[in-house]
Amino acid sequence: MAKLEAKPRREGLKCWQKDDGSSSEISIAESSSSDTDCQPNNNTMYHTNNVEEQSIYSFPRREAVDISFKNLKYTVKTVNFSKCQIETKEILRGVSGTFASGRLTAIMGPSGAGKSTLLNVLASYVERGVSGTVKVNGKNRSANSEKFREMSAYIHQDDALRPWLKVCEAMVVAAHLKLGYKVSHEYKINLVKQILTLLGLEKRYNTFTAKLSGGQKKRLAIALELISNPPILFLDEPTTGLDSSSCTQCISLLKRLAQEGRTVICTIHQPSALLFEMFDDLYTVSQGYCIYQGTVKELVPYLSDIGLHCPNYHNPADYLIEVASGEYGTDMSKMSMIASSRKREDINEKLAVIPSEGDLDDANIGFIPPPESGGVILVETERQKIFKGSLRRNRRSSEGASVIMQFWLLFWRNVVCHRRHHYILVCRILAHTIIGALFGYLYSGVGPLATTVFGNYVYVYGTTLLIVYTGKMSVMMSFPIEMEMLKREHFNRWYKLGPYFFSIILFEIPFQMICASTYLVISYWLTGNFVEEWRFFYFMILALLATLSAQSWGFFFGATLPVKIAVFAGPVVAVLFSVFGFCNKYIDITPLFRWMWHISYYRVGFHGILNTVYGMNRKDLTCPDTAMYCHFKKSNVFLTEMMINDISMEGGIFMMSIVIVVMHMLTIGVLWVKLNKR
Numbered sequence: 001m002a003k004l005e006a007k008p009r010r011e012g013l014k015c016w017q018k019d020d021g022s023s024s025e026i027s028i029a030e031s032s033s034s035d036t037d038c039q040p041n042n043n044t045m046y047h048t049n050n051v052e053e054q055s056i057y058s059f060p061r062r063e064a065v066d067i068s069f070k071n072l073k074y075t076v077k078t079v080n081f082s083k084c085q086i087e088t089k090e091i092l093r094g095v096s097g098t099f100a101s102g103r104l105t106a107i108m109g110p111s112g113a114g115k116s117t118l119l120n121v122l123a124s125y126v127e128r129g130v131s132g133t134v135k136v137n138g139k140n141r142s143a144n145s146e147k148f149r150e151m152s153a154y155i156h157q158d159d160a161l162r163p164w165l166k167v168c169e170a171m172v173v174a175a176h177l178k179l180g181y182k183v184s185h186e187y188k189i190n191l192v193k194q195i196l197t198l199l200g201l202e203k204r205y206n207t208f209t210a211k212l213s214g215g216q217k218k219r220l221a222i223a224l225e226l227i228s229n230p231p232i233l234f235l236d237e238p239t240t241g242l243d244s245s246s247c248t249q250c251i252s253l254l255k256r257l258a259q260e261g262r263t264v265i266c267t268i269h270q271p272s273a274l275l276f277e278m279f280d281d282l283y284t285v286s287q288g289y290c291i292y293q294g295t296v297k298e299l300v301p302y303l304s305d306i307g308l309h310c311p312n313y314h315n316p317a318d319y320l321i322e323v324a325s326g327e328y329g330t331d332m333s334k335m336s337m338i339a340s341s342r343k344r345e346d347i348n349e350k351l352a353v354i355p356s357e358g359d360l361d362d363a364n365i366g367f368i369p370p371p372e373s374g375g376v377i378l379v380e381t382e383r384q385k386i387f388k389g390s391l392r393r394n395r396r397s398s399e400g401a402s403v404i405m406q407f408w409l410l411f412w413r414n415v416v417c418h419r420r421h422h423y424i425l426v427c428r429i430l431a432h433t434i435i436g437a438l439f440g441y442l443y444s445g446v447g448p449l450a451t452t453v454f455g456n457y458v459y460v461y462g463t464t465l466l467i468v469y470t471g472k473m474s475v476m477m478s479f480p481i482e483m484e485m486l487k488r489e490h491f492n493r494w495y496k497l498g499p500y501f502f503s504i505i506l507f508e509i510p511f512q513m514i515c516a517s518t519y520l521v522i523s524y525w526l527t528g529n530f531v532e533e534w535r536f537f538y539f540m541i542l543a544l545l546a547t548l549s550a551q552s553w554g555f556f557f558g559a560t561l562p563v564k565i566a567v568f569a570g571p572v573v574a575v576l577f578s579v580f581g582f583c584n585k586y587i588d589i590t591p592l593f594r595w596m597w598h599i600s601y602y603r604v605g606f607h608g609i610l611n612t613v614y615g616m617n618r619k620d621l622t623c624p625d626t627a628m629y630c631h632f633k634k635s636n637v638f639l640t641e642m643m644i645n646d647i648s649m650e651g652g653i654f655m656m657s658i659v660i661v662v663m664h665m666l667t668i669g670v671l672w673v674k675l676n677k678r
């Protein structure tokens with residue numbers, strides 16, 4: 001007990017600390033003097049040097065939200081290879097509890113106890129395999145409740161942030177996405193600065209997120225979610241990877257957010273005594289059981305009551321983990337029974353006044369009207385507008401930005417990130433240019449001659465191979481790299497999948513077309529294939545469709561398979577398709593595999609390109625003056641011998657267009673399942 005009563009130096013923690021260690025006299029106007037992109041029109045609100053004064057202004061207050069859950073179970077099916085059977089593993093074994101508003105709650109327990117799982121289940125991040133009830137202010141919450149998603153934000157352990165965005169840009173994009181365009185730009189900028197100040201990041205306004213420290217990244221991840229002012233915050237191990245000072249900063253920030261009326265729940269591994277004391281409540285999990293729920297202060301007396309005496313001068317958090325790890329031979333199921341039979345008067349009294357019926361999606365949980373006076377007067381009118389807008393939005397349960405604006409913002413973000421990370425784009429263009437010049441040099445002048453038809457055939461073969469591989473491989477990694485960020489942003493309702501997907505492909509498609517065109521124009525010209533404009537036009541159309549078909553397959557593999565499998569499965573499937581039609585004649589293919597010949601976009605592209613070169617009534621090829629016999633003088637002879645003299649150009653264009661559309665639709669489908677079937 002004596003140990004618990006030794007209070008940390010709260011004065012130093014109460015305020016949010018700036019990165020330079022000081023805790024007051026913050027002037028955003030001063031720190032952001034070099035701002036360009038994110039500068040508000042009227043910055044009067046920030047010309048205060050008084051932290052307390054700034055902290056009066058806060059978000060429109062939302063109704064307090066209490067979460068209670070009963071008999072929550074989570075089971076997964078695992079394959080036992082040694083026994084060749086599927087086993088069911090119970091990870092949460094019927095846990096119950098309550099997380100109250102205005103409290104900072106820690107979910108603690110040894111590694112593998114089920115902390116993250118409990119957080120995932122409560123945040124609705126996992127839905128399959130979950131049973132039991134979760135109530136929000138007494139209303140039943142369904143697993144896929146939109147209302148609950150709107151009320152909560154989930155901040156994951158890994159700081160999945162876009163490294164090439166500045167802090168202010170990341171915040172402003174999030175503000176546009178979450179608040180929509182009915183809210184003025186000035187308000188959003190002010191809000192962004194307000195939040196960054198609150199989190200001690202105002203001096204990092206123009207810093208790239210890649211250059212932030214671990215603690216700053218964590219705070220930025222929280223700041224991004226605070227824009228929509230959610231009353232519930234879930235955080236998975238927010239202190240992992242932070243030094244003790246950053247941990248203290250982070251937890252004191254969470255405490256402050258809780259004190260404003262939010263329900264803040266976070267998992268934590270093994271906090272120091274100082275950190276431990278900063279939490280209000282504690283929920284301890286071990287082997288899927290809840291072995292303690294109550295206030296931090298009550299922990300040591302409670303453990304003593306059940307015969308577990310925390311030694312003097314021992315960190316109670318460490319002792320709790322030792323108990324939960326079974327170091328004192330305690331039976332967790334028995335401890336869980338004792339914990340559940342224990343009454344928590346404070347929480348139970350509070351919950352008793354909440355009417356407990358109906359579903360959350362039918363309930364009107366929204367904003368509390370702002371006080372008539374108080375707050376920063378300069379922005380009061382705007383606040384009122386926002387508040388009313390938020391109320392309306394809340395009633396309609398609608399999104400922030402419209403779908404078109406979501407697309408536009410995400411596209412802009414994508415372009416900015418690529419522009420800053422441009423060496424990959426430059427490499428892609430350079431590679432196509434160099435290989436175009438190389439191929440053009442190797443097969444220089446083969447186009448018009450009857451004696452070099454096979455050389456030209458190899459050039460077309462190499463061309464198809466190149467554009468198919470560059471189309472596919474350049475995008476295969478897009479989604480695996482993006483997936484964590486996409487999951488976080490989509491789960492926290494920043495945007496819908498459709499606008500996100502189109503913002504990606506509408507950058508990649510034109511860029512791949514530019515790359516492929518660079519190669520095609522250079523090599524086509526150097527090989528002397530240019531005869532007529534319309535042939536070149538068909539050549540380009542077919543080649544570009546082939547590269548875009550491959551690209552759509554690349555997106556599909558990237559979205560479907562783990563990176564390590566995608567990088568070899570993609571090329572393997574590409575080779576498989578190339579076999580059926582690249583150099584094979586239809587009659588040589590085993591009937592069993594002829595369907596592959598029909599669906600191979602490789603074959604369609606390759607044959608179509610050859611037809612643009614030698615088909616469609618091409619004039620006689622040039623033969624040597626001395627030649628007695630010139631076999632391929634009539635280019636059609638070559639196509640007949642290769643059994644590709646009856647190519648339908650329109651059919652090929654149609655088939656590859658269908659491949660592109662179908663594969664993109666399948667990719668959207670796969671991503672949708674990954675994001676929504678959790």
Ligand SMILES: Nc1ncnc2c1ncn2[C@@H]1O[C@H](COP(=O)(O)OP(=O)(O)OP(=O)(O)O)[C@@H](O)[C@H]1O
Pocket residue numbers: 076078089091109110111112113114115116117118269
């Ligand atoms: N989908 C799953 N399939 C199989 N096992 C799972 C699954 N999800 C969680 N587990 C197992 O459930 C247990 C609890 O996992 P969880 O991530 O919740 O632990 P934790 O308490 O957060 O641990 P840590 O502190 O190490 O992150 C672990 O043994 C984990 O391997």
